[in-house]
Amino acid sequence: MVSEYDFWLLDLDGTLVDVEWSYTRDVFDRVGDRLGYRFSDREAEIIWNGLTGSRDHQLREWGLDPGEFWEAFHAEEDPYVRAEQTFLHEDAEFVGDLEEPVGLVTHCQEFLCEPVLDELGIRDWFDARLCCTEETGWKPDPTPVQRVMNDLGVGHNGHRGVLAGDGACDVGAAWNAGLDAIHVERIGHERRGQCVLGDYRVRSFDELDHPYFA
Known part of the structure; x- marks a missing residue:
């Protein structure tokens, strides 16, 4: 083929x-601290993998502003740590x-x-x-x-x-x-x-x- x-x-x-799950979990913990929101393991998995389609739509369903989420998410991601954990x-x-x-x-x-x-x-x-x-x-x-x-x-x-x-x-x-x-x-x-x-x-x-x- x-x-x-x-x-x-x-x-x-x-x-x-x-990426190793421990990295994903740590990022969502720190993003959650910024936003005042506790992401469950399932919620972190859904957003990380885009399981429900549009991530922005899913965030809105949870009452989160997508713009604020992505700003926090990118601020908390260390590209070199992520690369090491990939x-x-x-x-x-x-x-x-x-x-x-x-x-x-x-x-x-x-x-x-x-x-x-x-x-x-x-x-x-x-x-x-x-x-x-x-x-x-x-x-x-x-x-x-x-x-x-x-x-x-x-x-x-x-x-x-x-x-x-x-x-x-x-x-x-x-x-x-x-x-x-x-x-x-x-x-x-x-x-x-x-x-x-x-x-x-x-x-x-x-x-x-x-x-x-x-």
């Missing part, structure tokens, strides 16, 4: 890498062997993303990368995906591409940009509370070599 595509786009957090999923190592153009499209902010790429030694895996912002738009908006495609030189010119990610927003961005979508379920349907449909649904990228996906 890997050879079927002319280019690959990938999400970062939850797809290629994850690990690469073993099944994601195939990305480093891809011969096709590879792009990164992530919601992880640049000041956090860059140290992670350096710490894990995976910067050279990507021929183009984009950290989404309000200006670029957020997945499932196809705009950031299309920008990376243009940077790779694989715009709307007959190239067949795929986007792999762990969230429904990744699948939506892929389809909105006219790409195939791979959903890698790192969390489990039970904890997520829903099934995410994609052209391919896997628990590990190792499954992509299975005859079912050929």
Whole structure:
């Protein structure tokens, strides 16, 4: 299956890498202290992984102002500590062997993303990368995906591409940009509370070599 595509786009957090839970819990404790709100383990997991879709919508449902939350969240995140606490999923190592153009499209902010790429030694895996912002738009908006495609030189010119990610927003961005979508379920349907449909649904990228996906 890997050879079927002319280019690959990938999400970062939850797809290629994850962060130790102790780091996540500590960040939400400190953010909660700033906001006067106690985040349960489940609430921290929901926001960290975007389990219910729009994080801003979820925060509003809990009575929190998204702007205040993200200001506190980014103030409490230490990019270098986060990088040290981030690990690469073993099944994601195939990305480093891809011969096709590879792009990164992530919601992880640049000041956090860059140290992670350096710490894990995976910067050279990507021929183009984009950290989404309000200006670029957020997945499932196809705009950031299309920008990376243009940077790779694989715009709307007959190239067949795929986007792999762990969230429904990744699948939506892929389809909105006219790409195939791979959903890698790192969390489990039970904890997520829903099934995410994609052209391919896997628990590990190792499954992509299975005859079912050929």
